[in-house]
Amino acid sequence: MAASYWESSQRRFWTFSREQLDNIRQKLEEEDQNLVQSYPLPELRHLSFYFNQQIARLGKRLGVRQQAMATAQLYLRRFYTKVEIRRTNPYLVIATAVYLACKMEECPHHIRLVVSEGRTLWPGNFFSSDTSKLGECEFFLISEMSSQMIVHHPYRTLTSLQGNFSLTQEESALAWSIINDHYMTDLPLLYAPHIIAVMAILLALVLRPNTTGIQSASNSASNIATAAQAALNSASQPRPGTGDRQSGPRTKVQKLANWLAESNIDIEGIVNCTQEMISFYEFQEQYNEKHTREQINRFVKARGLDK
Amino acid sequence: MFPLRRPPFHPTDRGVGHNVGYQSKVRVIDRYKVIGFISSGTYGRVYKAVGRHGQPGEFAIKKFKPDKEGEQIQYTGISQSAVREMALCSELSHVNVIKLVEIILEDKCIFMVFEYAEHDLLQIIHHHTQPARHPIPPATVKSIMFQLLNGCQYLHSNWVLHRDLKPANIMVTSAGEVRIGDLGLARLFNKPLHSLFSGDKVVVTIWYRAPELLLGSRHYTPAIDMWAIGCIFAELLSLRPIFKGEEAKMDSKKTVPFQRNQMQKIVEIMGLPSKNTWPNLVSMPEYSQLSTLSLSSHNKNGSSLEKWYYSTINSHSGTSVPTSNASLGAEGYKLLAALLEYDPEKRLTAQAALQHPFFSTGDKVSNNCFEGMKTEYPHRRVSQDDNDIRTSSLPGTKRSGLPDDSRPTKRIKE
Numbered sequence: 001m002a003a004s005y006w007e008s009s010q011r012r013f014w015t016f017s018r019e020q021l022d023n024i025r026q027k028l029e030e031e032d033q034n035l036v037q038s039y040p041l042p043e044l045r046h047l048s049f050y051f052n053q054q055i056a057r058l059g060k061r062l063g064v065r066q067q068a069m070a071t072a073q074l075y076l077r078r079f080y081t082k083v084e085i086r087r088t089n090p091y092l093v094i095a096t097a098v099y100l101a102c103k104m105e106e107c108p109h110h111i112r113l114v115v116s117e118g119r120t121l122w123p124g125n126f127f128s129s130d131t132s133k134l135g136e137c138e139f140f141l142i143s144e145m146s147s148q149m150i151v152h153h154p155y156r157t158l159t160s161l162q163g164n165f166s167l168t169q170e171e172s173a174l175a176w177s178i179i180n181d182h183y184m185t186d187l188p189l190l191y192a193p194h195i196i197a198v199m200a201i202l203l204a205l206v207l208r209p210n211t212t213g214i215q216s217a218s219n220s221a222s223n224i225a226t227a228a229q230a231a232l233n234s235a236s237q238p239r240p241g242t243g244d245r246q247s248g249p250r251t252k253v254q255k256l257a258n259w260l261a262e263s264n265i266d267i268e269g270i271v272n273c274t275q276e277m278i279s280f281y282e283f284q285e286q287y288n289e290k291h292t293r294e295q296i297n298r299f300v301k302a303r304g305l306d307k
Numbered sequence: 308m309f310p311l312r313r314p315p316f317h318p319t320d321r322g323v324g325h326n327v328g329y330q331s332k333v334r335v336i337d338r339y340k341v342i343g344f345i346s347s348g349t350y351g352r353v354y355k356a357v358g359r360h361g362q363p364g365e366f367a368i369k370k371f372k373p374d375k376e377g378e379q380i381q382y383t384g385i386s387q388s389a390v391r392e393m394a395l396c397s398e399l400s401h402v403n404v405i406k407l408v409e410i411i412l413e414d415k416c417i418f419m420v421f422e423y424a425e426h427d428l429l430q431i432i433h434h435h436t437q438p439a440r441h442p443i444p445p446a447t448v449k450s451i452m453f454q455l456l457n458g459c460q461y462l463h464s465n466w467v468l469h470r471d472l473k474p475a476n477i478m479v480t481s482a483g484e485v486r487i488g489d490l491g492l493a494r495l496f497n498k499p500l501h502s503l504f505s506g507d508k509v510v511v512t513i514w515y516r517a518p519e520l521l522l523g524s525r526h527y528t529p530a531i532d533m534w535a536i537g538c539i540f541a542e543l544l545s546l547r548p549i550f551k552g553e554e555a556k557m558d559s560k561k562t563v564p565f566q567r568n569q570m571q572k573i574v575e576i577m578g579l580p581s582k583n584t585w586p587n588l589v590s591m592p593e594y595s596q597l598s599t600l601s602l603s604s605h606n607k608n609g610s611s612l613e614k615w616y617y618s619t620i621n622s623h624s625g626t627s628v629p630t631s632n633a634s635l636g637a638e639g640y641k642l643l644a645a646l647l648e649y650d651p652e653k654r655l656t657a658q659a660a661l662q663h664p665f666f667s668t669g670d671k672v673s674n675n676c677f678e679g680m681k682t683e684y685p686h687r688r689v690s691q692d693d694n695d696i697r698t699s700s701l702p703g704t705k706r707s708g709l710p711d712d713s714r715p716t717k718r719i720k721e
Binding site for chain 1 (some may be wrong): 328329331332381383384385387390391393394395396397398400410414464465494495542
C-alpha cells in the first residue's frame, strides 16, 4: 500500500511511541513474572541482534532477498510485542517469520525447504524437523499480527530520494545498509519508513563512505553524532543559496538540511532516529553472541519448547 | 508447543507447554451462527452466518479448506494465495471493495468473515435472461460501472491488481452498492521480487482475459483489470459474455498453450490488432500465432465493436418490457471501446474511466444501482445441506484449477 502509508495497518496498529512500547513490554513481563525470573535473558537489543543474525543466516541459505528478510524481522518484532519470548521457541518463530515473509514478498519457499535449512542452521535439536510445527507457528504468528502482513519499508523512499540528493553509489549503498541495520533496533516500530530513510541518507552523508564501510565508521560514533546533530541543527536555520557549487558530502548535507527545513517532515523524529542508530552502532561492540545464544538455548531446552 | 498465555506459569508446568499447541482466542461457532451454505470452490466453502453477539448485519464466512495428510488434518503451511487475500483484505478499506470483518484461525482452518452481499453481477445478469431476455436498466448499468471503476481505481492506486474480475466476483449489496470481492488472486504490483509472471502462470477466467495475456505477455499491469471491466460492461449490456471462448487446457508438461479460441472470439469482434495501433504487439511471445487465426470477411477491415454495441443497446427484448439501453448512447460506445483497447498502454485507466463523459452526461449516477427500480432481484440461494462449518471433510471440492503457487516445484534463486 505504498500509496497510502497513512492509512496502512502499519501506521495505525504497529507504530508506537517509546512509552507505549516500553509499557507493552513491561506488561508482558509482568504477566509472566515467574517465567521471567526463572530465565533471565540478555537485554532486548542483544536479543534483537541475535535474532537478526539468525534471520540473515537462514535467509542467506534460502537465497532470500533483503526486503523479504526485513519483512521477517518486522514480523518477529511485532510478534514479540504480543507474546513473551520465553513462551516461544525463537528458532521456530524466526523460521516461520522468514517462511511467511517470503510468501508475502512474492518469493515463496516450500515449507520443507525452510525446515530443512533451519535444521542445518540450528543443530542440537533446537528446531524440529516436523513441518507441521512451523505450519502451526504460522497460525500463531498471523493471528498475533491480526493478519496485518503488508509492510512498508524505507527502501522505497531511499530509492526515490537518492536522485534528489545526488547520492553516489557508495552513499546509496551505505544508506541502504543503515536501513538494513535499523531492523535490529526498535525504530521500525517507532517511526514511519520515510523518516527512517531520511535518517539513513543523513547518516550516510555524514559517515562519508569509503571503502572501509560502516563498521569502521561506527568506531567513531560520537563524532558521527556530533556531525549529524550539526547538520540537523542547520536544518532549523536554513541558509538557502549557499554559494559553493561543490557536490561533496558537505554540500549534500546542507542540501538535505535545506530540503528538510522546507518540508513538513518530523525533524525531531529524525534526530531521535539518528541517536538511536548511533547508540546501536556503539552497542554493537559489546555484543556477545555466545552469551546471548546460551541464555536463549537454556530456556528453550528447560521448558521443552524445542519439542 | 505454545502454551496459552493464561493461566500463569506454574513451576510444575515446565515442559508440558508443547502439548497445548496453538489455540485461537475466539471460536467461529461462538461468535457466529451459520444459517446456510452459499458456495464452494477450489479454496474451500462459503457460508452465510449471523452474529451471536449482536453484531449487526449478516456475514459470509469463507472457510479455507485445510490440507489433509491421509485422514488427519495437518498444518502444512498456508497457501500463498490465502496469505495474499488475508493480508490484502486486512489492509484495504473502500466502499466498493468487499469488507473484511475478521479472520479467525482455528483448528488448522482459516475463516475469513466478510460482510454479506445479497447479490452478485452473475446472478443479476442471469435474472435478466429469465424468463425472456430483458435488458438491465441503463441507470443500473451506469451505476454498477461507476462503482466498479471506483473500487478498481482504489485497488490500483494502492498497487493492487485484482486479476480475476468477472461478474461472479462483483458483489452487490441489497442497498445497491457494488463491492469488488474475491481477492484470492489479487496481488501487489509495486514490488514484485520475481516478475509477476513467474508466480502464477494462469490468471483471470478466460473470457475476461486481456489480449496481452493471451499473447503471452510476461509483464502485466493494471490494464488487465480494465480489459476485464470492459468485458463486464459488454456483458451487462448484452447479458452474455462478449468473448465466450473455450479454454485450451494445459498439457501434461504444464506448458501454457496459446488460447487460440479465446483470441479468435476477440478478433471476431475487435478485428486483428496491428502494430500500427499497438507498437509492442510484435514483441508478444505468441505474436506469430495471430496470423494463423481465421478471419471472416466482415472483420478484415478492423473492429465491428461499434456495430455490436448499437445492435445490442437497440435490440428490443421479445417481451413487452419497454426499457432499452439506447439511452446509453454514443458515450457508452466510447467508454466500451476505450476499455477494450488492444494496446494495454493506451487502454483507459480506472482513474480516467471515472472521468469519462459517459458518467457526466444524462442522469446523475447513483450510489445505489437499484435506485428507481420496481423489481427486486431474487436473493442469493442459501442451501441447508451443509450447516456445519466445523466439519472438516469437504465433499465435492476436489483440488483443481489454478496451480498452487505457494509450492514452487523448483527452488528459484534471485
